Amino acid sequence: MTLQSIEIPDSINQIEHSPTAIRLMDLASEHIDAFMSDNESVPENFVNCDFRLVDQSLTWMEQTHLLQGRRFCELGSGFGVAAMLASLRGMESVGIEIESDLVDASCDLAETLGLPAKFYCGSFVPRNLSEVFELGREVEHVETHEGEAYQEMGLDLDDFDLFFAFPWPGEEYFFETVFEAGAAVHSLLLTYRGRDGMHLVRKT
Ligand SMILES: C[S@@+](CC[C@H](N)C(=O)[O-])C[C@H]1O[C@@H](n2cnc3c(N)ncnc32)[C@H](O)[C@@H]1O
Numbered sequence: 001m002t003l004q005s006i007e008i009p010d011s012i013n014q015i016e017h018s019p020t021a022i023r024l025m026d027l028a029s030e031h032i033d034a035f036m037s038d039n040e041s042v043p044e045n046f047v048n049c050d051f052r053l054v055d056q057s058l059t060w061m062e063q064t065h066l067l068q069g070r071r072f073c074e075l076g077s078g079f080g081v082a083a084m085l086a087s088l089r090g091m092e093s094v095g096i097e098i099e100s101d102l103v104d105a106s107c108d109l110a111e112t113l114g115l116p117a118k119f120y121c122g123s124f125v126p127r128n129l130s131e132v133f134e135l136g137r138e139v140e141h142v143e144t145h146e147g148e149a150y151q152e153m154g155l156d157l158d159d160f161d162l163f164f165a166f167p168w169p170g171e172e173y174f175f176e177t178v179f180e181a182g183a184a185v186h187s188l189l190l191t192y193r194g195r196d197g198m199h200l201v202r203k204t
Contacts, residue, residue, distance in 0.1 A: 001180055003189075003201040006066065008057060010197075015056040020088055024113055025051045028081045031109050035079075035101075043099040045141045046078050049166040049192040054082045057190055057198050058089060061162070066202075068186050069161035075124040075175060076142075080106030080117060082164045087117035091162075096124040096149045122149030126157060129181045136178075141168040157182035166192040172199070179203065 017025070028051065036042055061067055072086035077095025079102060087093040087110070095117065097103045103121040110117045123146045125136040136144045150156050160183065165175045172191055179189040183203050191199045 001185070002204055003176060003180055004204045006188075006200040006202060008060065008198050008200055012056045012060045012198075013053070015059050017052065017055050018088075021055045021085060024084055024088060024115075025055070025081065027113065028079055028084070028109060031105065032079055035105055039101065043102060045076075045143070045168070046099065046102060047166070048078055049082065051081050051085065053192065053198055054164065054190075055085050057200075058085060061188070061190075061200075062089065066188065066200075067161055071155075071160045072162050072164070073124075073155075073157075073160040075163055075165040075178070077106060077119060078102055078166075079109065080119050081109075083117045083119070084110055084113065084115050086162070086164075087115045093117040094153060094155070095119045096122060096153075098123055098143045098146050118153075120149040120153050122146050122152065124149065125178060126150060126182055129178075132178055132181045136174060139171050139174045141171055142174060158184040158187075160184070161187050163187070163189045164191070165189070169194065176201065 070091045072091040072093040074083040074095040077097040080095040083093045083095040100121050103119045106119045167175050189201050
C-alpha cells in the first residue's frame, strides 16, 4: 500500500461558498468565540482550521470527481465544522473527538443548523492496530488515554471515502500512518497544514 499525493491548485481559493456554508461558518465562529470565553480550561490541543479552505477543497474534490463514495470522517473533530460542511453536501458525515466538551458543542451546533452530522466521543487511534497505537502514544498532541470511538459508531476506518484532519505541525506523519494502516484502498486523506494550505493523499 502506498499514498499517492494529489496536488490541490492554489486557485481553489477563488471558489465561492454557498450561502448555507457561509451561515454555517459564521455561526461556528460565533460559537467558538463564546466557547473560548466561557471556558477557563479550553482543551489545550484544540485549534480550529481554516473552514473556508476546507469548504473550497470539498467543492474542488466534487468538481474533479475525486471522491469514490459519500462517507466522511473528521479525525479529531474539535468543533466539527469540517464534518458539518461535508454533511451540508449530503455526505454521511461523522466526527471523532476525544474531549467531551467539544463533542457536546459540535452536537449543539449541528442541531442548531439542522445538520445530520454525528459526533462521537473517543479516540480515532484504533487499538487493534497495535503498532499504530504504540506509535500514537509518542505523539504529543494526540491523546490515547480514551477508548476508540469505532465500536460506538458501528463503522471502521475502512468504511470511509474521505478523512479530514488538522494535525499539529510535525505530527502529519501519524495521521498518514493511521490512514495507511486502516483506511480502504482508494480512500482520501485531506489535511490542513496551516500556512502550507491543504494536502491530499489517496491510498493506492
Ligand atoms: C488541532 S485540533 C483540530 C480540530 C478540528 N479538526 C479543526 O480542524 O478545526 C485537533 C483536535 O484533535 C483532538 N484529539 C487529540 N487526540 C485525539 C484522539 N486520539 N482522538 C480524537 N480526537 C483527538 C483534540 O482534542 C483537538 O480538538
